[in-house]
Structures are given as structure tokens and as C-alpha cells.
Amino acid sequence: MIRGMKNWFCLLSSLVVLEGAAQTNGSDVRMDFEKYNPPSTLVVPEHKVTRAKFPFIDVHNHQFGMPDMDLNVLIRAMDQLNMQVMVNLSGQTGDRIKKSVNNIRTNFPKRFLVFANVNFQGVGSDGWGEKAAQQLEEDVRNGASGLKIYKSLGFSVTDVSGKRVPVDDPRLDPVWKKAGELRIPVLIHTADPKPFWQPMDEKNERWLELATHPNRKKDDTNPAPWDTLIAEQHRLFKKHKGTTFIAAHFGWYPNDLAHLGALLDEMPNVMVEFGAIIAELGRQPKMSKWFFTKYQDRILFGKDSWVPDEYATYFRVLETEDEYFPYHKKYHAFWAMYGMGLPDDILKKIYYKNALRIIPGIDKSQFPD
Numbered sequence: 001m002i003r004g005m006k007n008w009f010c011l012l013s014s015l016v017v018l019e020g021a022a023q024t025n026g027s028d029v030r031m032d033f034e035k036y037n038p039p040s041t042l043v044v045p046e047h048k049v050t051r052a053k054f055p056f057i058d059v060h061n062h063q064f065g066m067p068d069m070d071l072n073v074l075i076r077a078m079d080q081l082n083m084q085v086m087v088n089l090s091g092q093t094g095d096r097i098k099k100s101v102n103n104i105r106t107n108f109p110k111r112f113l114v115f116a117n118v119n120f121q122g123v124g125s126d127g128w129g130e131k132a133a134q135q136l137e138e139d140v141r142n143g144a145s146g147l148k149i150y151k152s153l154g155f156s157v158t159d160v161s162g163k164r165v166p167v168d169d170p171r172l173d174p175v176w177k178k179a180g181e182l183r184i185p186v187l188i189h190t191a192d193p194k195p196f197w198q199p200m201d202e203k204n205e206r207w208l209e210l211a212t213h214p215n216r217k218k219d220d221t222n223p224a225p226w227d228t229l230i231a232e233q234h235r236l237f238k239k240h241k242g243t244t245f246i247a248a249h250f251g252w253y254p255n256d257l258a259h260l261g262a263l264l265d266e267m268p269n270v271m272v273e274f275g276a277i278i279a280e281l282g283r284q285p286k287m288s289k290w291f292f293t294k295y296q297d298r299i300l301f302g303k304d305s306w307v308p309d310e311y312a313t314y315f316r317v318l319e320t321e322d323e324y325f326p327y328h329k330k331y332h333a334f335w336a337m338y339g340m341g342l343p344d345d346i347l348k349k350i351y352y353k354n355a356l357r358i359i360p361g362i363d364k365s366q367f368p369d
């Protein structure tokens with residue numbers, strides 16, 4: 001993709017020369033990377049999709065206010081998108097879960113699920129793992145349908161002595177074991193896109209994201225090398241074969257699907273979801289279609305940030321064979337999208353069948369066969 005970036009800069013510099021010659025008598029005119037965003041002049045068939053072809057389950061959503069929010073507001077947006085079930089990964093723990101579940105059961109019992117979160121304070125103190133596992137059991141008894149682990153594990157979670165807790169720290173084992181016993185999935189986000197660890201220069205595909213979100217920059221000591229974090233996650237998956245894990249954001253290998261496929265072959269207890277990485281799939285429609293065909297039982301629909309208008313890009317990449325259409329966030333992708341044109345039987349698995357299989361407690365009658 002460095003080549004793509006070079007082409008882009010070549011295009012930009014030739015444009016600069018033209019404009020400079022025409023308007024400023026040859027003086028050097030430069031344009032801001034963010035500003036240069038020309039509407040495409042390409043004329044090809046367009047199939048904009050604002051509503052998914054089938055009812056779907058979004059397994060990666062965050063609604064921090066769920067204990068006391070008016071769910072009607074969400075339902076109106078969900079109905080327009082054809083989102084039948086929203087999985088709120090930010091269920092927290094204890095009373096917060098009880099309140100969210102109560103709000104759901106009172107108002108829309110079939111439309112929302114909550115996942116519990118672990119409070120990592122005190123790792124390293126006596127019996128921490130057993131207590132955390134007990135809390136998870138209680139949260140599930142109170143209605144949680146899964147466990148979500150934030151990227152803070154690996155990044156910022158420390159033990160009682162102040163040391164970074166690795167993702168596969170054995171002191172957390174009781175939690176993963178308990179999730180397996182309870183037959184609930186663990187959706188886990190580890191690390192971030194690899195370019196966040198690379199020098200922030202003209203060769204970095206996420207340069208704009210780092211320029212606009214400086215706190216996302218990482219390096220080998222802050223907090224650890226990318227490969228180390230990813231290796232920790234994979235050791236965790238392999239150690240707990242009886243627990244189903246959902247690797248968030250395609251495990252940060254959406255730009256190397258052959259490698260991700262090999263990882264899935266190696267780790268049959270792992271699923272993936274594509275929250276925030278559809279731009280990677282949309283730039284390689286042939287490879288993506290190969291992956292979605294071969295691994296059609298291992299992929300879940302996830303979006304992450306709750307911006308209802310942005311779902312249209314996801315639907316269009318999955319459902320259509322449209323060419324060169326815009327993505328919605330330049331700091332994820334300064335390139336255009338192409339659709340995979342997935343057939344209905346695969347779409348149904350991605351949209352709901354795989355989630356129905358691995359997440360307990362969803363009413364199947366809301367979905368077609």
C-alpha cells in the first residue's frame with residue numbers, strides 16, 4: 001500500500017504543478033492532505049444500501065447509558081437499518097448490568113443484549129481470579145450474555161505491584177475458564193492497527209489518524225511491541241480451547257486475510273468481527289470474498305462506534321458489487337470502496353446465523369431461516 005500512497009502523492013504533486021502554473025505564475029502551491037478530497041467523476045452503476053437485506057445482529061456496540069436511557073431512541077434508528085438485535089458490550093458489572101437488563105426486559109426484551117466487563121483492579125492480590133470469575137457468574141445470572149474485554153488489558157491494566165498485566169497472564173485464567181463453563185463468548189479487543197506503532201511519516205497509512213488523535217501513537221515501550229501484544233492474545237486463545245473468543249476488529253489482520261485465515265485454522269475456538277475495519281475489506285473485494293466464503297461460519301457483524309449513517313458503507317461493501325464508492329472517515333481510509341457481492345446464504349450467516357449459534361439468549365424467531 002506504500003505504492004498506493006506514492007501514487008496518491010504523485011497525483012497530488014502533478015495537480016499542484018498544474019494549479020500553480022495556472023493560478024500563481026508557477027509558485028509552489030500545496031494543499032492539505034485532509035482538504036484534498038475530490039468527488040469522483042467515475043460513472044458506474046450505484047446501489048446505495050441504507051437498510052440491510054436481512055435483519056442483523058450487531059455484536060459490537062457501546063451504549064454506556066443503557067441502565068437508564070430511553071431505548072425507543074435506539075429502536076427507531078435500529079428499525080431503519082434493519083438491526084434486529086444490538087449487543088451492548090459496555091454492560092459493566094454488578095448493579096449496572098442489573099439495571100440495563102431491567103430496562104431491556106421492561107421495554108424491548110428481544111432487541112438488546114448486554115455483555116459484562118471485568119474490573120481489573122487488584123490483579124495479583126489473593127484470590128483475585130476466583131473473585132472475578134464469581135462476579136462474571138453473577139453478572140451472567142443477572143442477564144449478561146457474554147464478556148467484553150477492552151484493549152486496556154495489554155495497554156494500561158497493571159497488577160498490584162504496578163506491572164503491566166499481559167493479555168495471557170495466568171492470574172486471569174479463572175475468568176476465561178468460567179466463560180467457557182457458562183458457554184458465553186468473550187469478545188476481546190487487543191492492541192490497535194499496527195501503523196500506530198510505526199514512525200509517523202509519509203509511509204504511515206494511518207498518518208492522518210495519528211495527526212488527529214495523537215494519543216493513539218504507540219511504540220515498543222509504550223506499552224509494548226505490537227507483535228508482543230498480538231502474540232499474548234493468541235496464546236490466550238490457544239490455552240483456553242473450551243472458551244469461544246471473538247477477536248474484535250478481525251484481530252487487526254484485516255489487511256492480511258490469508259494470515260488471518262491461517263490463524264482461524266489453527267484456533268477453532270476463535271471467531272472474528274469487522275468493527276471499524278470495513279475500509280480494509282472494501283479495498284480488496286476479491287480477497288475479502290475469498291475469505292468470507294472460506295470462513296463464512298467464523299465471521300460476525302460488528303460496527304463499534306454508533307453512527308447510524310455509517311452502516312450504509314458496511315451494507316454496500318457486503319451486499320453489492322459496486323465499484324469505487326466513498327468511505328465515511330478519511331483517517332481510516334483515503335481510498336475508495338468496492339463491494340464483495342456476497343450471496344444470500346453467506347450474508348445470512350454474517351448478519352445473524354453465526355451470532356445466533358454462539359451468543360446465548362437471542363430469540364431466533366425474529367430471523368428468517
Ligand SMILES: [Zn+2]
Pocket residue numbers: 060062189304305
Ligand atoms: Zn468497541
